[in-house]
Amino acid sequence: MSDFVTRFAPSPSGLLHLGHAFSALFAFSASQNAGGRFILRIEDIDTTRCRAEFEHTMMDDLRWLGLKWEAPVRRQSEHFDDYAHMLERLRALGVVYRCFHTRRALIDEMARAPHGQTEVYTGPATPMNTDEQALRIAKGEAFAWRLSLRAAREMLGQDWETLCFTEQGQGPKGEHGTIRARPEKLGDVVLARKDIGTSYHLAVTHDDAAQGITHVLRGQDLFESTHIHVLLQALLGLPTPVYRHHGLIRDATGQRLATRNHAASLQSLRAAGKTPKEVLAMVKLK
Numbered sequence: 001m002s003d004f005v006t007r008f009a010p011s012p013s014g015l016l017h018l019g020h021a022f023s024a025l026f027a028f029s030a031s032q033n034a035g036g037r038f039i040l041r042i043e044d045i046d047t048t049r050c051r052a053e054f055e056h057t058m059m060d061d062l063r064w065l066g067l068k069w070e071a072p073v074r075r076q077s078e079h080f081d082d083y084a085h086m087l088e089r090l091r092a093l094g095v096v097y098r099c100f101h102t103r104r105a106l107i108d109e110m111a112r113a114p115h116g117q118t119e120v121y122t123g124p125a126t127p128m129n130t131d132e133q134a135l136r137i138a139k140g141e142a143f144a145w146r147l148s149l150r151a152a153r154e155m156l157g158q159d160w161e162t163l164c165f166t167e168q169g170q171g172p173k174g175e176h177g178t179i180r181a182r183p184e185k186l187g188d189v190v191l192a193r194k195d196i197g198t199s200y201h202l203a204v205t206h207d208d209a210a211q212g213i214t215h216v217l218r219g220q221d222l223f224e225s226t227h228i229h230v231l232l233q234a235l236l237g238l239p240t241p242v243y244r245h246h247g248l249i250r251d252a253t254g255q256r257l258a259t260r261n262h263a264a265s266l267q268s269l270r271a272a273g274k275t276p277k278e279v280l281a282m283v284k285l286k
Contacts, residue, residue, distance in 0.1 A: 004036025006215045008062075008069075009204070011043045012054035015265035016061045019219070019249040022283040026246050027217040028067050039211055040069035044077045045198055061266040065276050074211065076203050083198035086206050086236065087145060087191060095151045095235060096191060097127060098143045100136055120187025123148055145192040147201075149183055152231060165230050168215075169244035171223045181230040189228055205229050209238040217244045249283060 008024040010016065016024075031038040040062070044050035062069075076083075090096045123146070136143070153160045163181035170176050191202045208216060208229075216226075223245045233240050269279060 004031060004034035004214055005039065005212050006031050006036065006217050007039040007041050007208075007211065007213055008067075009041040009043050009207075009218075010058060011046065011050060012058055013046065013049040013051070014054060015267050016058050017265050018269075018279070018283055020058075021061075021065060021266060021279060022249050023217075023219055023246070024062060024067060025065065025280070025283065030215070030217055030244070036214075038067070038069050039213070040067075040073050041207060041211070042073060042075040042077075043200070043203065044075055045080075045196060045200070045203055047077060047196075050077070057267060061270075064266075064270065065279065074207065076198075076207065079203075079207075080197045082206055082210070083192070083203055086202060087198070089236060090147070090191070090232075091145075093155060093235060095148050095155060096145050097123075097148055097151075098133055098137075099124075099146045099188075099190075100128070100141055100143045120185070121146075122184075123150060123188045142194050144190045144194070146188040147191050147228070147232075149188055149231075152183070152235060156234060159234065163230055163234055165226055165240055166242045167245065168242055169217075169246055170220070171245055172220045175223070179226075181227045183227045183231040185224055186228050201225065201228050201232065205232040205236075205238065208241060209233070213241050215244060216241045217246065219248050220245045221248060 006027045008027045028038050165179055167176050167179050189201055190199050192198050226243055
C-alpha cells in the first residue's frame with residue numbers, strides 16, 4: 001500500500017448535494033488509484049447547526065454512491081480537548097490574542113485602516129493590556145482568540161519567507177506547483193471563540209496531522225485557507241500535506257452548489273429514481 005492518505009470531511013449541517021458527491025468521489029477515486037487509504041471525518045464543531053440525523057443520512061448517501069472508509073470515524077465534537085491543547089500551545093508561543101470586537105466594531109476598525117476599507121482584519125494597532133482584558137472577562141464579554149500574524153512573523157523570522165505548499169490540482173486563479181504561502185491574505189483569523197473552543201482552521205490543521213493525512217483533496221473554495229493552515233503547521237511543527245484542489249460543481253446560472261442556496265440534495269435525486277451511475281455521470285465521474 002502506498003503512502004497516500006486522504007479524507008472527505010463534510011459538516012453535517014444539511015443534506016449532501018452534487019457538489020459534495022463530486023468532492024467525496026474525487027478523494028475516494030484518488031485513494032483507490034494510489035492504492036492508499038480513504039478516511040471519512042465529521043466536522044461538527046458547530047454544535048448549533050450540525051445534527052445527528054444529517055450525519056446518518058450523509059453516510060447512507062455515501063454508501064449508496066459506493067464509497068467505503070475506515071473505522072472508527074472521527075467526529076470533531078468529541079475532541080474539543082485536543083483543540084484546546086493546540087490553542088494552549090499557540091498561547092504559550094505568544095502568537096494568539098483575545099479580540100473583544102463585535103462584528104460592527106470590527107468593520108468600523110477595518111474601515112479606519114490607513115488605506116481605507118480592507119477585506120481582512122490585521123489586528124489592533126496597540127495590544128490590549130492584561131488589566132483591561134481581565135476587566136472585560138469579569139464582565140462576561142464575549143471574545144475570540146485570533147492568530148497574530150505580526151507575532152507569528154516575528155517568531156518564524158526568515159522561515160516566514162519560505163512558507164510554501166505543493167498544489168497538485170489547481171487554485172481558483174490557476175495556481176499550481178510550489179505555492180508561496182501568504183497568510184496575510186486572510187489576516188488575523190479566529191482560531192477559537194469563548195462559546196466554541198475551536199475554529200475550522202485550528203481543528204482541520206490538528207486533525208490532518210493527527211490522522212496522518214498526506215494529501216488534502218478538496219474544493220477550490222478552500223484554497224485560500226491553505227495559506228493559514230501552512231502557517232499553523234510551521235508554528236506547531238506539524239507536517240504539511242500535499243494539496244489538490246478541484247473545481248466546483250455549478251448550477252445552470254454559474255453559481256456554485258451550496259446547501260444554503262437550496263441545491264438539489266442526493267436524497268431528492270434518489271427519491272426521483274436516479275441511480276449511482278447516473279449521479280456519477282452528472283458530476284462527470286464515471
